[in-house]
Amino acid sequence: EVQLVESGGGLVQPGGSLRLSCTASGFNFDDHAMHWVRQPPGKGLEWVSGISWNSGNIAYADSVKGRVTISRDNAKNSLYLQMNSLGAEDLALYYCVRASDYANAGWFDSWGQGTLVAVSS
Amino acid sequence: EVVMTQSPATLSVSPGERATLSCRASQSVSSNLAWYQQKPGQAPRLLIYGASTRATGIPARFSGSGSGTEFTLTISSLQSEDFAVYYCQQYNNWPTFGGGTKVEIK
Numbered sequence: 001e002v003q004l005v006e007s008g009g010g011l012v013q014p015g016g017s018l019r020l021s022c023t024a025s026g027f028n029f030d031d032h033a034m035h036w037v038r039q040p041p042g043k044g045l046e047w048v049s050g051i052s053w054n055s056g057n058i059a060y061a062d063s064v065k066g067r068v069t070i071s072r073d074n075a076k077n078s079l080y081l082q083m084n085s086l087g088a089e090d091l092a093l094y095y096c097v098r099a100s101d102y103a104n105a106g107w108f109d110s111w112g113q114g115t116l117v118a119v120s121s
Numbered sequence: 122e123v124v125m126t127q128s129p130a131t132l133s134v135s136p137g138e139r140a141t142l143s144c145r146a147s148q149s150v151s152s153n154l155a156w157y158q159q160k161p162g163q164a165p166r167l168l169i170y171g172a173s174t175r176a177t178g179i180p181a182r183f184s185g186s187g188s189g190t191e192f193t194l195t196i197s198s199l200q201s202e203d204f205a206v207y208y209c210q211q212y213n214n215w216p217t218f219g220g221g222t223k224v225e226i227k
Contacts, residue, residue: 035216045157045165045208045218059215062122095164105212107155107170114164 002026002110004096009115016086020115022079022096030054030074033099033106036081038092039114048094049081053102063089086119093117123147123211127219133227140196142222144209149189153213156185156194159221160205168207169194199224 008020020036035050049060049070058070069082079096093114100106124147134140144154152172157165167176169185172192182197196203204226209219 037218044206044221045159045210047210047216047218050215099212100170101212105153105214105216107167107212108157108165108210108216109167109170109176111164111166 002098004098004110004112006094006096006112006115009094009117011118011120012086013121014087014119016119017082017084018086018117020081020083020094020096020117022112024077024079024096024098027098027110029072029077031102033057033101033104034072034079035097035099035105035108036070036079037095037097037108037111038090038117039095040092046092050099050104051079052104057104059104083117086117088119090117091119123150123214123217125209125211125217125219127207127209127222129222130220131223131225133225134199135227136201137198138227140199140203140224142194142196142207142209142224144187144192144194144219146190146192146211150211150213152188153211154185154187154192155210155212156183157208157210158203158205159208165208196224 003025036048071080096112097108098110126145154172156169159165173185
């Protein structure tokens with residue numbers, strides 16, 4: 001069974017940083033591109049960032065570019081999102097998502113349950 | 122960036138009726154279009170990929186059609202468990218989502 005378990009969310013002050021993690025199991029992690037998708041409370045889905053199987057292809061949404069860094073460790077079956085300069089607009093549930101494709105996108109066939117990032121002074 | 126626009130924002134349908142949801146892309150995405158269902162408190166679930174292929178375990182009452190810039194998700198006979206929010210997503214380039222359509226009980 002495919003499992004994606006996020007961690008690292010929490011309450012942070014404006015301008016602060018967080019590192020989100022996602023641990024994968026039940027499949028060959030390095031056969032898939034991986035992504036982060038976020039959802040503000042009561043709102044829709046927003047793609048945040050994606051990384052190809054070998055980290056050779058990475059992209060970010062304009063809304064987070066320059067403030068976040070995605071990475072992965074295939075030996076540890078783990079995906080990460082380093083988030084800096086956090087603001088109120090970053091308040092959301094952050095999902096770790098598996099793509100069907102190894103390269104960049106593909107459809108999203110497995111989702112974690114999400115980790116909540118809250119920004120408040 | 123490819124902008125995805127879904128309509129309507131809310132669709133009121135009686136159980137047993139047909140629901141038709143639309144999704145439009147700002148430029149052609151070929152057939153690289155997926156649909157997801159999300160219920161309150163749950164992560165999204167993949168319904169359709171390749172514009173028209175049902176994901177594993179998805180009932181036949183869900184069907185997708187379209188290519189290029191115009192896409193449709195049809196639920197042929199709404200069941201109680203189908204009332205949810207539906208999102209389209211293009212993956213022709215780095216992905217983008219539509220704003221969602223909430224299907225509610227009429």
